[in-house]
Amino acid sequence: MTIIQPIQIDVARSAFEAWDSLGVNGRVERLARTMTLLPETQRKMAVWQLNNAQHEIAETLVMPGPTGERNELATQGRGPFLCLSDFDTDNAKVGLVGQIFAALVAGNPVITVGLMGQEIMDAILDAVPEGIIQNVAESAVxxxxxxxxxxxxxxxxxxxxxxxxxxxxxxxxxxxxxLVEETNLDTLGKIATPHYILRFVTERAVSINTTAIGGNATLLALGSMEE
Incomplete structure (x- = not known):
């Protein structure tokens, strides 16, 4: 059976690279503009997710290699995320804000669902590039x-x-x-943990050869020589 790709996925994928390339701090700067448009409890959750992302994933780790190369380990977004809730309560809205802001600050475009998702999207829409956040009806899920x-x-x-x-x-x-699920609506225990943001990223490793041509081969040979 051939599955027709929803247009929202194509739009999100087109916007993904530019959003991801802003880096964590660039995305935080954009998303921070929305804080005055969110109710207090939702705003606190959004602020926590932005601050946590800066602490957990903003820094590129530099690791010298055994043969002289420079290895850089960073994160990047995974791609389009669908964010939704089966519940319609005040705490569910706080949790949904947490999901959406974590996904966005990690570098992903987001698709929200229904009226609850529409309300959150409306607060974010003007702060992010076109295609980064969209909303669909529940029938499209x-x-x-x-x-x-x-x-x-x-x-x-x-x-x-x-x-x-x-x-x-x-x-x-x-x-x-x-799948990034939250099943405890009372405590939002997963969404409120520091490592939650890692569910929305993938690692990116870049190795830069800082030695002269043939240097790595020479070092490898020296390392394998018997005394």
Missing amino acids: DSLIEADHLAGVAILCDADKAQSLSKRLADKSGLICQ
């Missing part, structure tokens, strides 16, 4: 989940729904689709 180029689903739901959705995503073809 299934087609988005099945899309080959969806990078992840961040959802507030119960444990049974999380389990069934995990299996559904695992059975998909195409890009590996990450």
Whole structure:
């Protein structure tokens, strides 16, 4: 069966590279402009996610290699994320804000769902480039989940729904689709942890040869010589 790629995925993928290339601090600067448009509890969650991203993923780690090369380890976004909630409460809205801001500051474009997602999108829309945040009706969720180029689903739901959705995503073809679930609506225990942001990124390693031509080969040879 041929699955038609939803237009929202194409739009998100087109905007992805430019957004990701801003870096964490560049994205924080953009997203911080939205703070006055969010209710207090949602604003606190958004601020926490932005500050946490700067602490957890903003720095590029430099690791000298054994043969003289310079290795740089950083993170980048995974791609389009679908962010939604099965619940419609004040705390669910706070959790959804946490999901959306974590996904965005990590470098990903986001697709929200329904009226709750629309409200949050409206607060963010003018601060980010076109295509970085979109909204769809609930009827479009299934087609988005099945899309080959969806990078992840961040959802507030119960444990049974999380389990069934995990299996559904695992059975998909195409890009590996990450499930980022929150099943505790009372404490938002996963969303409020420092390492939550890591669910929205992938590692990027760059190796730079800082030795003269043939230097690495010489060093490797020396290292293998017996005394």
